[in-house]
Amino acid sequence: MSSSVLLLALLALMAVAYYAGVKRAVSAAGGPAGIKHLHSLPGYYGFYAALWAGLPALLLLGLWASLQDNFVLSLVMAQMSPDLVSGLSDGQLSLLVSDIQNLARGNIVAGEVTPAIQAAAADYGRLQDLATLALWVLALASGLGGLTLAWLRIAPTLRARNRVEGVVRVILVVFSSIAILTTLGILLSVVFESLLFFQKVSVIEFFFGAEWSPQIALRKDQVGASGAFGAVPLFAGTLMVTLIAMLIAVPIGLMAAIYLSEYASSQVRSWAKPILEVLAGIPTVVYGFFAALTVAPLIRDLGEGLGLDVSSESALAAGLVMGIMIIPFVSSLSDDVINAVPQSMRDGSYALGATQSETMRRVIFPAALPGIVGGVLLAVSRAIGETMIVVMAAGMSANLTWNPLESVTTVTVQIVALLTGDQEFDSPKTLAAFALGLALFLVTLILNVIALHIVRKYREQYE
Amino acid sequence: MNDVAKGHTVQRYDQELSQVRDQVLAMGRRVVEQVNAATNALTEGEIALARQVVDRERQVDREEMAVDEAIFNIIARRQPAAIDLRLVMALSKCTGYLEQAGDKAEQIAWCALRLKDREGRGAVPRTLHHVRRLHRIASRLLDLSLTALADSDIDRALDVFREEGELEEEFDAAMRHLMTFVFEDAALLGQVIDVVFALRALVTIGDKASNMAEQVIFVAKGTDVRYRNKEILIAALSQERTPSADSRRPD
Amino acid sequence: MNAIAEDITRMTGAMTADDLAPLRDFSGTVGDFTSPQARMVCRNVDVHYGDKHAIKNVSLDIGRNEVVAMIGPSGCGKSTFLRCLNRMNDTVPGCRVRGRITLDGQDIYDKQQDVVPLRAQVGMVFQKPNPFPKSIYENVAYGPRIHGLTNDKIELDALVETSLRKAGLWDEVKDRLQQPGTGLSGGQQQRLCIARTIAVSPEVILMDEPCSALDPIATARIEELIDELREQYSIAIVTHSMQQAARVSQRTAYFHLGDLVEVGETSQIFTNPSHKLTEDYITGRFG
Structure with missing residues (x-):
């Protein structure tokens, strides 16, 4: 929930940055009459500022969201007494982890709630809140920092169009590679599972067997x-x-x-x-x-x-x-x-x-x-x-x-x-x-x- | 499409054609000046004027070359067709005629100089009124044909044909008169020959004017009227034009 | 307006926009549209495309051993007229042709007339070289095959060779007859198309701007070829290049908004045209 609010806040910040960038560019050129002295159209300066304000913060947000849980969990698990954790199989360990998470979120817990687990859940909740707060602070700081940086950099000679188009190009490459990588991923997963199969059944039997x-x-x-x-x-x-x-x-x-x-x-x-x-x-x-x-x-x-x-x-x-x-x-x-x-x-x-x-x-x-x-x-x-x-x-x-x-x-x-x-x-x-x-x-x-x-x-x- | 009558789609082409014609007309004016000056030098015995004519002949030659070059360029670059082609060809010919008329003016100037040398006191004054008369006719023909060229005016060109007969008549009369001088005093033969040369030069100048008028007809009508019977031509062309616009011609 | 333009306008007769657009006082073609040795005779041909009156009462002959050039501004109907001569307009929906067009006395729009033999007699070369995606040999052999002109391979080989020779292409392609025709240069492709047309021994060859896609050298070779072909065929050529019309044709026809304004000897049309519209078009005063 909180990260979607943060996302909205960042988008708003980008919108603000866009207008600020346009204004800044026009005033740097000496009013509307001076627009022809700008290297690029004012809109490009707006996008330039918006990208500076939004892109680093959004990357941070994405990275954080994907790593936060694991990081917090590993902290929690490290604090738990070793005797509680040791000797557990992978499956049991993941059950324990989900118990802790469920407890922290107030859901129904599958296993027995021991004080140790209770403490771990409290620990987990506290760390999660802390991490979220840190994310907010860092994301907004990087957004505002980016905005300030762009504000300072905008000058009539800044090649804003080339910069913006460069960034857009990178974004397009990233998205198109997602499609290609997905195909590749499917292929690889099929290949690996097939290899497992061919360990159990011979290739010759598979391709030439008549039954x-x-x-x-x-x-x-x-x-x-x-x-x-x-x-x-x-x-x-x-x-x-x-x-x-x-x-x-x-x-x-x-x-x-x-x-x-x-x-x-x-x-x-x-x-x-x-x-x-x-x-x-x-x-x-x-x-x-x-x-x-x-x-x-x-x-x-x-x-x-x-x-x-x-x-x-x-x-x-x-x-x-x-x-x-x-x-x-x-x-x-x-x-x-x-x-x-x-x-x-x-x-x-x-x-x-x-x-x-x-x-x-x-x-x-x-x-x-x-x-x-x-x-x-x-x-x-x-x-x-x-x-x-x-x-x-x-x-x-x-x-x-x-x-x-x-x-x-x-x-x-x-x-x-x-x-x-x-x-x-x-x-x-x-x-x-x-x-x-x-x-x-x-x-x-x-x-x-x-x-x-x-x-x-x-x-x-x-x- | 509505601007059809406004000249070539490529306006630069119109300018080039116009420019060449102006060059030819300017050259024509210079030739007229030369003829007048040479005749004056002869009739008034002004050596300085005659020398000037001889000197200025070089300029006429240069102008001819300039016109030729311009025409050469138009042919190479625009490939004129139909009336444009006729105009360019006619202008090229007119330049040649004008150059020849210029040469004749120079010839008259030389006659003036020789007469001065021979007698020290100019030609026999009694022969000079023939020169004046013939000059009047020749220069009128030249004027008419240049006007015809300048305005692409067929009527003026026809006027040239009507009046060119006077040249030979006047020349014949002058010859008859001059012969009587030679019979009276053989010593005048040298002078008379120079005067005859000058008269012949004026006749040639008049002929060139007539040639230019032929070119004006060629441009406008597309038919080559050189070596045609001029009376028939005048009759045919005047008749063709009578219904439309001949308020300005009295006859 | 420039002085010389005024003078020329005065000499050739005043024109107003009214004279041009509908040609209200159009009183028939200027000049002689007949040919002493006429092969194709067109009389009072009208073509309509739906509501559009594309060709208006055009009469024109195409004679033996002559090249007739058709010139005129875009949309003047010259190509439409050309395509009437081998009934290529038949496939155009809504196209109606009236009037009489005969080939050696035979009405080509007669109900009895089949287009297949007609098009063998009246060949056509197009604006853009369009060799079939086949070998050079097969391109030329195509017509003879569909018309069954030869009895065996030897005859066909000979016919292909003579056609390519007549089109001036033999020496360039004799070693690679089996290579695709599309691999030739633009000018060679166009000559291949001419060879293909000649192969069915037509009497008349129609050319619809045959050089407009070619460079000047290739154009010159085609023009030279047209002059040679005149010995044996009647040729009608539509062209946008007035210089080309002047170079290759014996007679020139000037079309304007569906009317045949003037026909005459090419030398006369290009030095002293009779109609004001022809003069204006040829000298580049519109178009």
Whole structure:
């Protein structure tokens, strides 16, 4: 609570500093008429002062907030008698610490309240108050100090714009690196967990084993406690579903794109394109139950009519619906690259007496092909990573089969299955999810890199 | 677009054209002065004036070169077309004509000097009124053609064509008269030849004025009227212009 | 106003803004719009884009072995007119063409007329060089392939070579026919586009500002090429460069706000145009 008040106070201080900086700059230049003698516009001097007043104090606040608790705790723990602390495991120690904190905040305490703990809690509360007070004093002092410093420094020759822009640049770099570091963090955590997994299950078995049965006995006498981690059926299932999806999405999406960009009148385009894009806006869970409840039974009935044995959760149903979901993805990407082929190409072709379809086949499509391939690869990586439809429609059994009418399972489905329900976080079963995630991540990453490379190469051709 | 009639989009181009024309006109005024001075030197026997004319001929030459350079620059940098091209070409030709007229003025000055040398007392006074008469015609033609050039005035140019016939008539009359002197006294032959030279020079000056008038027509009409029958030309052009604006021409 | 400007205005006839904008007293084209050996004959052509009257009653011939240059300020309709000649305006929505345009006596806007053979007969070269993103060879072979002009690879090779030779590009590209046409320089690309057009043996070649994206040297090569091509083809060229029109054409047509104001021998148009508007445009008094 108190730090949010402090934050508000600092923001107010920055606002004051801004106005003070502007005033100071204008008066240093000799009134409004002298503004042209300033190196930068007065606003930059305002920002300069505000940054001096706010930035150090805000950094201090952030640093303090992240360190205060640990620091105070370590002080408290150091004062406690060693016999109370020694011999406690990590878990017990953290229980003790939370007891102290809860007591200090007046919450309900889990353990027994001994006088020692009571004293520690009082100590803790006192130190916390002290630290907060110190934070206030230091933050405000640095804010005012910064303001004073800026006030003294502001002169017509001060290169305020360059300074402010430099600081803004640093801030932008910090924020953009947060996004990159997050990705990196996810990758690293997946890699580390996967390494743990590969300590328990060999890499060869994982990538080449044909049997997937991740059940591990919680009790020794449980049935089916084998735990086989051969991921090939999952990869095969993923591949099949993706293949079916692309077989649906690529021709339909491409044809739609060609029609919309080359043949359709602008009226048709104006309503057909948004409708197609609505497909992209439907939540995948809706596709999922559409696949499971409508398409799968339909295919089963159809198959039975033809005398085929169709499982009620088939790869075909999942792939079919996933294909439909990806159509707008393929069509809008293809539409973009087809439209990016300059009109002059079409004119050149028409002027030679080519018809519209000849122009399309011989000039536009070849010219757009790299971009279309890039778009399809992006769609593939999307299909591989798709979860909800396959969870609902493809089934859970890890079949190694080429028959699309049977039930298969995919990498994403298995990750979901491995991580839902009560889990032990250090069993191979759970860790297998990370290994699967790593494999998935690598495949989609490679596909994306290739696709982006192709798309970029293609763009350069016309720019 | 509304300012179409206000000259070139590039105003500097207008200035350059204007400047060249002013240069040519200034040169024309100098040539007129030279002709007048040379004729005066001859008729009044003023040696100093004749020497002055000879000296100032260099200036005319320099002016010609300056005009040529300016025209050269305009052609190189502006690539004039249509009426601008015709104007520039015409100005270039007019400079040449003026330079030739200037040379003739110098020639008259030399005649004045030679006559002075030969007789010590000037030319036979009785022959000089021919020089005055011819000078009057030639300088009027020069004036008319310069005015025509200055105002781009076709009517003045036509006036030049109307009056240029008087040159040859006057010259023929003068020749007939001068011959009688030679028959009377062969010793006057030298003097008479000098006077004839001066007369011929004045006729040439008048011809140059007529040439300049042709260029004025070329600029305005786009047709080259050199070596054309001038009477037909006058008839054609006057007729074309009668309905519009000829309040200032009495005939 | 400058004295000389006044004089010239007086000599060429007084103009007011009224004379210019709608050309109220426009009484037909000045000069002879016919050609003794006409290949394309256009009579009373009107073009409308929706409500806009883009071309107003234009009649113009394009003769054998001649280059007709079309000049005029932006928006004067010269490009629109050019695109009528091979029906490139067909694809423009809301564009209506009236009047009669014939190619060797055949009405090109006739219902029986198919645009495919028409465009093979009337080729077009565009403002910006637009080679297809294919090899140099394939660029030239494109037209012959779609029209089925050759029977086998040997004939096609020969046709590609002659077309490139005619376009003056053969010596520069004969060793790299399989490399992409987009890798050539701007001037070479434009000559490749001309070769591509020649390959379908047209009778008329339309050029829409073919040099506006090129440097002076490349421009000079194209102009030289145009002069050579005149031996075999009729050429209509739209250009913004009056000097270019003066250099390459035999006849020049001046368009103004959709009207064909004046047509004539190029030498006459550039030394002594008859219409005040032509004079003003050529001498740089507006535009």
